Every structure is written in structure tokens, then in C-alpha cells.
Amino acid sequence: MAIQLKSVRVERWPVDGQFVISRGAKDHVDVIVAEIGGAQGDGGAIGRGEGTPLYYLGEDAAGCRDQILHAAAHIAELGAAEARAAVQEIMAPGAARNALDCALWDLEAKQRGLRLWQLAGCDGAPTARTTAYTISLATPGAMAEAAATAEADGYHLLKIKLTGDGDRLRVAGVRKGAPNARLIVDANESWGQIDILSEAEALADMGVEMIEQPVPVGADALLDPLYAPIPFVADESCHTAADVARIGPFYDGVNIKLDKAGGLTEALRLADAADAAGLSIMVGCMLCTSLAIAPAFVLAQRARWVYLDGPALLARDREGGFEFREGQIAPSH
Numbered sequence: 001m002a003i004q005l006k007s008v009r010v011e012r013w014p015v016d017g018q019f020v021i022s023r024g025a026k027d028h029v030d031v032i033v034a035e036i037g038g039a040q041g042d043g044g045a046i047g048r049g050e051g052t053p054l055y056y057l058g059e060d061a062a063g064c065r066d067q068i069l070h071a072a073a074h075i076a077e078l079g080a081a082e083a084r085a086a087v088q089e090i091m092a093p094g095a096a097r098n099a100l101d102c103a104l105w106d107l108e109a110k111q112r113g114l115r116l117w118q119l120a121g122c123d124g125a126p127t128a129r130t131t132a133y134t135i136s137l138a139t140p141g142a143m144a145e146a147a148a149t150a151e152a153d154g155y156h157l158l159k160i161k162l163t164g165d166g167d168r169l170r171v172a173g174v175r176k177g178a179p180n181a182r183l184i185v186d187a188n189e190s191w192g193q194i195d196i197l198s199e200a201e202a203l204a205d206m207g208v209e210m211i212e213q214p215v216p217v218g219a220d221a222l223l224d225p226l227y228a229p230i231p232f233v234a235d236e237s238c239h240t241a242a243d244v245a246r247i248g249p250f251y252d253g254v255n256i257k258l259d260k261a262g263g264l265t266e267a268l269r270l271a272d273a274a275d276a277a278g279l280s281i282m283v284g285c286m287l288c289t290s291l292a293i294a295p296a297f298v299l300a301q302r303a304r305w306v307y308l309d310g311p312a313l314l315a316r317d318r319e320g321g322f323e324f325r326e327g328q329i330a331p332s333h
Contacts, residue, residue: 002038002076002077002078002079003036003037003038003075003076003078003079003080003083003104003107004036004037004038004072004076005034005035005036005068005069005072005076006035006036006037006046007033007034007035008032008033008034008035008065008068008069008072008099009032009033009065010030010031010032010033010061010062010065011030011031011032011033012028012029012030013028013029013030013031013287013289013314013315013316014027014028014314014315014316015027015028015029015287015313015314015315016313016314016315018136019134019136019287019313026287029052029286029287029288029314030052030053030060030061031050031051031052031053031061031288031289031292032050032051032052032053032061032064032065032068032095032096032099033048033049033050033099033291034048034049034050034051034068034099034100034103035047035048035103036048036049036080036083036100036103036104036106036107037107038080038107038111045107045110045111046107046110047080047102047103047104047105047106047107047108047109047110048102048103048106048291049098049099049100049101049102049103049104049105049106049263049291049292049295050098050099050102050288050289050291050292051064051094051095051096051097051098051099051102051258051259051292052095052259052285052286052287052288052292052310053094053095053259054094054095054259054260054286056236057094059094059095059096063096064094064095064096064099065096067091067094067096067097068096068099068100071087071090071091071096071097071100072100074086074090075087075090079108080104080107080108080111081104081108083104084101084104084105084108084265087100087101087104087263087265088101088262088263088265088266091262092262093239093240093260093261093262093266094259094260094262095259097262097263098258098259098261098262098263098292100263101262101263101264101265101266102258102263102264102292102294102295105119105120105263105264105265105295106294106295116294116295116298117298117301120264120268120298122298122301126297126298126300126301126331127301127330128328128329128330129297129300129301129303129306129308129328129329129330130156130157130306130327130328131155131157131306131307131308131309131312131324131327131328131329132155132157132158132159132184132305132306132307132309133150133153133155133157133158133159133307133309133312133327134158134159134161134186134307134309134313135147135150135158135159135160135161135174136161137161137162137163137170139173140166140169140170140172140173141173143160143170143173143174143177144173144174144176144177145177146174146177147173147174147175147176147177147178147181148177148178150178150181151177151178151180151181154325154326154327155181155327156180156181156182156326156327157181157182157183157184157305157307157327158174158178158181158182158183158184159184159185159186159212159307159309160174160183160184160185160186160208161185161186161188162185162186162187162188162190163187163188163190164187164190164191164192164193164194165190167185167187167199167203168199168202168203168206171183171185171203171206171208172206175206175207182207182209183206183207183208183209184208184209184210184211184212184305185203185208185210185211185212186212186213186235187211187212187213187214187215188213188236189213189214189215189216189217189236190214191214191215192215192216192219192222196214196215196222196223196226196228197226197227197228199214200214200226200228200229200230200232201228201229203230204228204229204230208230209230209231210230210231210232210233210253210282210305211228211230211231211232211233212232212233212235212255212282213233213234213235213236213237213255214232217236217237218237220234220237220246220247220250220251221250223250223251224249224250231251231252231253231280232250232251232252232253233251233252233253233254233255233280233282233305234247234250234251234253234254234255235255235257235284237251238251238254238255238260238270239260239261239262240260240261240262240266240269240270241266241269241270241272241273244270244273244274244277244279245277248277248279251279252279252280253274253279253280253281253282253304253305254270254274254279254280254281254282255282255283255284256270256271256274256281256282256283256284256299256303257283257284257285257286257296258285258292258295258296258299259285259286259292263295264295264296264298264299267295267296267299268299271299271302275302280304280305281302281303281304281305282303282304282305282306282307283296283299283300283302283303283305283306283307283308284306284307284308285307285308285309285310286310287310287313287314288310288311289310289311289314289317289318289321290311290317290318290320290321290322291318291321292310293308293310293311293321293322293329294322296308297322297329297331306329308322308329309324309329311324312324320332320333
């Protein structure tokens with residue numbers, strides 16, 4: 001059943017306040033949305049997928065849109081499953097392939113009368129998962145206030161953005177603001193010039209249970225001789241299944257994001273590779289709407305840590321999006 005690209009567009013969604021990490025601040029996010037339909041007579045099913053450009057790799061929404069338009073010409077006469085396989089070959093991992101790949105998953109599931117989790121081969125329907133809520137980079141006092149608000153809103157797992165300078169004070173501030181919350185931290189590659197083991201031991205004493213991407217991409221071997229009291233999880237250092245063999249000796253887990261992997265197809269392969277290597281799985285997201293979360297939520301059923309709070313960080317979400325209650329994410333229906 002031949003498919004065709006119905007539309008591809010850039011959408012801008014405002015952030016609730018500001019989202020700040022070590023690389024900069026954002027008050028909005030531009031996402032790319034692809035819509036794929038079948039030929040006439042198939043019931044009018046439309047598959048939709050969303051991607052958020054990886055700005056740290058130089059992606060932008062306009063460029064992602066152009067990539068999808070270019071790829072569409074090569075898959076126009078294929079069925080949804082064939083097109084999805086072809087997309088893995090003709091497009092590089094990234095937000096554009098993610099949007100297109102997830103749209104094709106969505107279309108095929110609708111055409112076959114299946115739910116996405118069934119098409120993906122899961123054992124059962126996805127259930128609510130505890131999600132981390134991200135505390136943006138700020139002064140220790142401001143982060144303490146943000147943590148207190150998040151804990152009051154029911155979040156029991158907080159993800160703290162760090163910068164490699166004054167991190168212990170920031171974590172202490174968050175701990176003060178949310179004394180009962182579980183804590184994980186994201187160093188965003190900023191610990192390349194500090195005593196990593198000493199820092200990890202200090203954060204472990206504050207109750208931090210995981211450190212994400214402590215060192216810059218390419219400097220992963222800095223972690224080689226370390227026996228830290230809490231696990232290190234690769235983010236920017238691990239995009240696809242092919243990266244697992246390279247980063248496996250240095251990390252205890254991998255953060256799988258569909259935008260990095262280039263869609264649910266590769267994300268599932270990456271999860272299988274992580275399992276085979278004995279690495280824990282984290283499933284995360286960029287700033288995004290619930291359209292992007294839907295396929296990630298299926299994968300999150302396999303994860304030790306989940307942060308799919310992208311829609312919760314926006315000023316508004318799509319109608320019918322995921323619900324965030326008592327620190328958990330669940331479908332609205």
C-alpha cells in the first residue's frame with residue numbers, strides 16, 4: 001500500500017518560563033512534524049511524527065524539514081514498513097529521521113488496526129511510569145525554589161542540570177528544596193577538567209543516584225579507571241546501537257532519545273544492544289510535545305530511569321496529550 005508525504009512543517013512551542021542548561025537558555029522550542037498518508041481507498045489513515053532538532057549537532061528545524069522533503073521522493077511508492085526500512089538507509093540519525101520514522105510507525109499501526117506497542121512487539125500495553133522532572137540551571141537558591149515547587153507538584157524524581165562549576169552547591173540547594181525527592185544529575189559534558197571521582201563521591205553523599213554524561217564526547221576514556229559509587233550514563237556519547245561497543249567499557253548505562261537515534265526503529269535496536277551489553281537503560285527526551293513522547297513512552301517501559309517531561313516544561317501541550325500526575329506520566333485515555 002503506497003504511502004505519500006501529506007505535510008511537513010515547523011512548529012514553535014513556548015517554554016514555561018525558561019529552560020536553562022550549560023549550553024544556553026531557551027524560551028521556546030521549534031519542532032518538525034511529518035504527516036504520512038496511504039493511497040486513496042485505505043481509509044484515510046494518517047501517521048504523524050515529531051522531532052526536535054539536536055542543536056548541539058548543528059541541526060535546525062528548517063534543515064530537518066528539507067531532509068524529510070528530500071527523503072519523501074525516495075519512498076513515495078513504498079508501503080509503510082518498506083518505507084521505514086528504506087529511511088534507515090537513506091537518512092542519517094537525527095530529528096528529521098525521527099519524525100519520519102515515527103510517522104511511518106504510526107501509519108502502519110493504524111493501517112493494520114494495531115496499537116503502536118503491539119506493532120513494536122511489546123508484551124503488554126504501556127503503563128504509567130515515574131518520570132523525572134528537570135530542574136534548569138540557575139543559582140542554588142533558585143534551583144532550591146524550583147525543586148520545592150516540583151516536589152509540591154508531586155514529582156518524586158528530579159533531574160538536576162549541572163555545569164561543572166559550583167555543582168555541589170546546586171545539588172545541595174535542590175536537596176534542601178526537595179528533601180524527599182530522588183535525585184539524578186546531568187553534567188552535559190562539563191566535568192572534563194575536574195576531579196570526577198571526588199565529585200561523584202560528594203554527590204553520592206547527597207543522595208544522587210546517577211550521573212549523566214559527565215565528560216565531553218570523545219573524552220569518555222577519562223572514566224576508565226574510575227570506580228564511582230553511583231552509575232555513569234552516556235547521553236551525547238551514545239546515539240545508536242553502533243555506539244554501544246565503543247562506550248560500553250566506560251559507562252553503566254545509556255540514555256536513549258529518539259531524536260538522537262533517529263526514530264523508534266533504531267531506538268529499539270539500541271535498547272537491545274544495551275541489554276546485551278549489560279547496560280542500564282534510560283529513556284529521555286528533548287523539549288517536545290506529547291506527539292514526540294508517544295513512541296518514547298513505549299520504549300520507556302524497558303527503562304530503569306525515565307525522563308519524558310518535555311511536554312511538562314512547555315507553556316502548553318497538544319490537546320489530548322500525556323498526563324503528569326503525582327510524578328508519573330500516563331496517556332490521557
